[in-house]
Amino acid sequence: MQAITHLAIGALIQRIIEAQNYPPYLSVFIIICLAFLSHIFLDAIANITYHPPTPRKTTFWYSYHLFVLVSSVLFVIIFIQYWLGMLFANLPDIIDWLILRNYYWIKRKNRRFDISFIHKKVIDSVAKKCFWWLPDLREKEWSAINELLIIAILILMLIVPLKV
Numbered sequence: 001m002q003a004i005t006h007l008a009i010g011a012l013i014q015r016i017i018e019a020q021n022y023p024p025y026l027s028v029f030i031i032i033c034l035a036f037l038s039h040i041f042l043d044a045i046a047n048i049t050y051h052p053p054t055p056r057k058t059t060f061w062y063s064y065h066l067f068v069l070v071s072s073v074l075f076v077i078i079f080i081q082y083w084l085g086m087l088f089a090n091l092p093d094i095i096d097w098l099i100l101r102n103y104y105w106i107k108r109k110n111r112r113f114d115i116s117f118i119h120k121k122v123i124d125s126v127a128k129k130c131f132w133w134l135p136d137l138r139e140k141e142w143s144a145i146n147e148l149l150i151i152a153i154l155i156l157m158l159i160v161p162l163k164v
């Protein structure tokens, strides 16, 4: 899934856990674990969202990813108090796409897009074992709506008061 989706679920997890009044060290531990696991879950169901395996040279691909980039940066600025949840909810992407893939590209001088460890070894097996029944909509532009809906629900849950 896109960065903003992981940011939103990480922030929401931190908000909910912090509201439980656990001892601070326990709170931090639960936030880290749940945020990391949330990445695996979201990516395992990513087949239902617009996600071509390699970049497309279409206006839609560029505009969608520009939108994701800008909204992700804005999200981090607005919800910076939830940095711990946001950081760990994005850690698998930071490890695989930012560190491993760039290291491979620089070292081998070969821009392969399927270089990953957590995504290939963990997330792909969870997706195959638990979510094989989901339709594969990764190439369909309209399936971006599915992700935008998930983001909207998460942000709504993030801004509504916890206790009425």
Ligand SMILES: [Zn+2]
Binding pocket: 001, 039, 043, 092, 093, 119
């Ligand atoms: Zn990911």
